[in-house]
Amino acid sequence: MKAQIADKIAGSDPLEFPQAIDRAIARRFSFYQEGIKKYQDSDFVNTRNEMPVVWSKGSASLLDYSEGKGGYPLFIIPSLVNRYYILDLMRENSFLRWLTKEGWAPYVMDWGQPGVAENDFGLEEYIIQYLQPALKKIAVQSDQKPIVVGYCMGGTLATALTVLSQSMIRSLVLIASPWDFHEGEDERAVQQGAWLQCILPSVQAIGHLPSEVLQGLFASLDPTLSLRKFSGFRSLDDNTEQARTFISLEDWLNDGVPLTQKVAKDCLQGWYGENLTEKGLWSIAGEAITLDRVQLPTLSVVSDNDRIVPKASSLAAAELIANSTVLSTSLGHIGMMVSRGAQLKSWIPVSGWMKQIIA
Numbered sequence: 001m002k003a004q005i006a007d008k009i010a011g012s013d014p015l016e017f018p019q020a021i022d023r024a025i026a027r028r029f030s031f032y033q034e035g036i037k038k039y040q041d042s043d044f045v046n047t048r049n050e051m052p053v054v055w056s057k058g059s060a061s062l063l064d065y066s067e068g069k070g071g072y073p074l075f076i077i078p079s080l081v082n083r084y085y086i087l088d089l090m091r092e093n094s095f096l097r098w099l100t101k102e103g104w105a106p107y108v109m110d111w112g113q114p115g116v117a118e119n120d121f122g123l124e125e126y127i128i129q130y131l132q133p134a135l136k137k138i139a140v141q142s143d144q145k146p147i148v149v150g151y152c153m154g155g156t157l158a159t160a161l162t163v164l165s166q167s168m169i170r171s172l173v174l175i176a177s178p179w180d181f182h183e184g185e186d187e188r189a190v191q192q193g194a195w196l197q198c199i200l201p202s203v204q205a206i207g208h209l210p211s212e213v214l215q216g217l218f219a220s221l222d223p224t225l226s227l228r229k230f231s232g233f234r235s236l237d238d239n240t241e242q243a244r245t246f247i248s249l250e251d252w253l254n255d256g257v258p259l260t261q262k263v264a265k266d267c268l269q270g271w272y273g274e275n276l277t278e279k280g281l282w283s284i285a286g287e288a289i290t291l292d293r294v295q296l297p298t299l300s301v302v303s304d305n306d307r308i309v310p311k312a313s314s315l316a317a318a319e320l321i322a323n324s325t326v327l328s329t330s331l332g333h334i335g336m337m338v339s340r341g342a343q344l345k346s347w348i349p350v351s352g353w354m355k356q357i358i359a
Contacts, residue, residue, distance in 0.1 A: 028231065035230030039250055042238070046090060046248040054107070055137040058117030062134045065096045066105035072358050073138050073146040074099065076108040077131065077154035077161070080263060081214055083255050084110045087151065089248050089338050092241065095347060102351050107138050107146070109154075114208070114260050122262030123157065124284045131161045135168055145170040147354055150177055152309060152333070153267075156277065159317065160289045162296060171297040171357045173350060176333050178309045179291075180278040180316035181271050189310070193272040200268060209264035211256025221307045249338060278316060291320040299353045301327045301336065301346065308333040325353060 055062040065088075066073075076096070078084040087108060088094040099106045109131070114121070121129075138146045147170050150158030155177020162172050183189040196217075203209045219226065229246070236243040259267070276282040280290045300318035302311050318326045329336060329345050336346045 031231040035234035059112035061110045071105035073142040075146040077150045079153035123266045149173040151175045175301040178313045182275045183312035209259040306333045
């Protein structure tokens, strides 16, 4: 490749090559700008039906997606840092609604935006005061032990909930859920854990961790992603499902959720900095949250191409849970939920495993 480039520029004007590079950069940047403007000017509004609230406290609500059809109950726990509706992005592309059609009764935790009630909340308060009562509500309403399904950070919280309330749970599903935040002492991951803690003084000064900072941290994992995706969106037909999905996904990404000061410290220092989960030192309400205490059948969905939760981080949990099954996928972190291959490569295998558990 280097030789071919050298042959092409040999004997040419010395200024021609850098000028060509400048023109290519300008062209790509103009495509990027056009894509952003097209998104901003779009009049597409994604609407979704409001689902019944069966339990609420503070900013959190438990939404019932069963549509009155019955089915085996699932308690689905999303991440605290993003809105739950990535699991219900569009009516035609909704993990939750698909589960209902498959005969399940999904209940999902909508964390909402932290308010006055959550000012002093850390991870412990969210688990004890919100997840445990919601779990009990599902168990009483359905008269069955639900399967707990955690996505992303929600899976780490679901693991703690399982340790604390194992007698009320049928089984556990972890989808792209982090556990070993140092990824087997990977140098990059350890350094990342160190510098993330540098944010904490600002968090203390502000009183919370703004969603814009979180969005910037995620964007830094793939610095050219924004350029690529908006440049591609520029050429899409506005009336296609692909374009509508893009807009809906960007709207979701921009609808971020701030973290309380205590949650930010629990995550940035306790998880990423000190790796308390993998070391067996994470505790909730005085109880050690260690994987040897998870005795339920557990499915871990891990991705070979996840930038947000690398495979080594999520696979670490699967390797330490006694009754564990691993499902590997090539889909990325968000792709597991909303890509065109999600149903075949993620949703169907997860549902199939759960059906075996309750058979």
